[in-house]
Amino acid sequence: MLGFVIQRLLQAALVMVAMSALVFAGVYAIGNPIDVLISPDATQDIRAEAIRRLGLDLPLWQQYLAFLGRLLRGDFGTSFVFGMPVLDLILSRLPATLELALAAVLIGTLVGVPLGVYAGYRPDSPVARAIMAVSVLGFSVPTFWVGLILILTFAVNLDWLPAGDRGPTVEVFGIGWSFLTLEGLSFLLLPALNLSLFKLAMMIRLSRAGTREAMLTDTVKFARAAGLKDRTILRRHVLRLISIPIVTVFGLELGSTLAFAVVTETIFSWPGVGKLIIDSITSLDRPVMVAYLVLVAFLFVTINLVVDLSYALLDPRLRRHGAAA
């Protein structure tokens, strides 16, 4: 087990190095940052001075190593637009997105998996057909449209929930969270629902397929022959058998939602990182873009690592100990 963890950590480190090289190439080496940083009417001397100060006269690999060195020290540079350290800027926005993404993926999973398991258990029932229709909608209706409809229905017409913004937060460990108060939750609910729709559809399909397959196995037949109730079989046997793909998709979805909740955050004016990155792209705020991409890669790598480790918890055959008697 320890060897497995070390191996995965090394792989994760490699991915991070590769990612940093890509980001470096994409944002620093292509195009000329000097054109952005210095006003066009600056003198030649000022330009040369700036190029030397920024190390742009050095060979590419030296520039990259310097970039890597700064990253390792946690120095992502300073935002051109906000004039504050980029890391602080992103970390001030990240909890909002983290909270939103986690809420969305949790809703999608906790609602989607039971629905999907039922749809796989009774594939021909009208209820199962209705569930599958919902999942088709979840896949095909665009997120921005659903977001607008949600606002129109629950915020404008019914006036039950706020239309946007984050509302009050409670500070825990110096970070503000919405989900700790009812009012905060009311702000979180609509954007989370909007984001969760696609994940709901995915979880339904995934658990339905897994359940249908599991119901045909001898394991389920044997459990039936032992007189287990179908409910027990679904809860204790089937759910465990289909958990690995579900956890995998949970991790992937969490990662991609953290990185790309842009549309929903924009519609609901949710002050998360998605909105920050769009703003920084339009204002060419390079340090923010770089730091964001590196952080996203880091989040993905971390989530995947956790998912891989959870496999061993879910499937005893992947634990490398014990021998057959």
Added chain:
Amino acid sequence: MTAPLLEVTDLRTHFLTRAGVAKAVDGVSFSLAPGEILGLVGESGSGKSVTGFSLIGLVDPPGRIVGGSICFAGRDLVGLPPEEMRALRGRRIAMVFQDPQATLNPVLTIGQQMALALQAHAWVSDRAAAERAAAMLTRVGIPEAASRLSNYPHEFSGGMRQRVAIAMALLNGPELIVADEPTTALDVSIQAQILAEMKALARESGTALIWISHDLATVSSLADRVLVMYAGRIVESGPVGEVLRAPRHPYTRGLLDSLPAMAEPGQRLRQIPGTAPSLLALPPGCPFAPRCPRADAACAAPPPPRVESDGRLFLCHHPLEAAA
């Protein structure tokens, strides 16, 4: 003679497929006394497994019991409400499957799975369940049973896994165990062990046993009586010694001749020519006729007569001579 534990009358289990109706079990009748061991023998596709699954009410769709009755301890199981059937399964009728690799859940411990089997029928605390499970594992010959409850199926060998499955079947003290080729997936040496232990366990607990197998040799060492199935019907039945010594149906003869033990060393094994007929289109006469060395024009038309005497039964126009 005591009242039979199980009385199957004219059981018909058909599969309603797109290609037509496959008559997997077509008019099977037999009875079983308490504690009796019955061998059910036939080729693949003869309907022996479907008969077994019919008994515990677990025929997969599109299969359905379309006729007949299964009278178990005075109650007809055909048409029993699903919940009553479920309550019966595992408690009074248990089943052991062919491949223990596939039947045990790989992600639950043996102890968890055995506890589920106990708790399906009565409120049993986890602790009591573990004690009963360990006691049963010890009975089926698993050493250090208590410590092995926390093991997963893949930590057992094939033979040990099947013992676990057998222990699960015995857990609630059933009156009948249906064993569907439980030794087929095992090594020959393990087969013999399991066979002997199964017989001993059935005898000491007074459990009736239906042993489904394609292997006459296995059945001969285990069963009291044997049923030979072909194309969804029982073509011959009787006490195991008599049937094996003097089969009356040519199909039984063919099965016996194809046993490796019957062949002269160095000779090719004798086999029954041809293949089993499609269950979708059974001939009007004897389904075995196209493969039968004794068949003539008479076999093509009316179904073979049912001849019953001295506890023997066979369906044949041209039976083999009875032993002198």
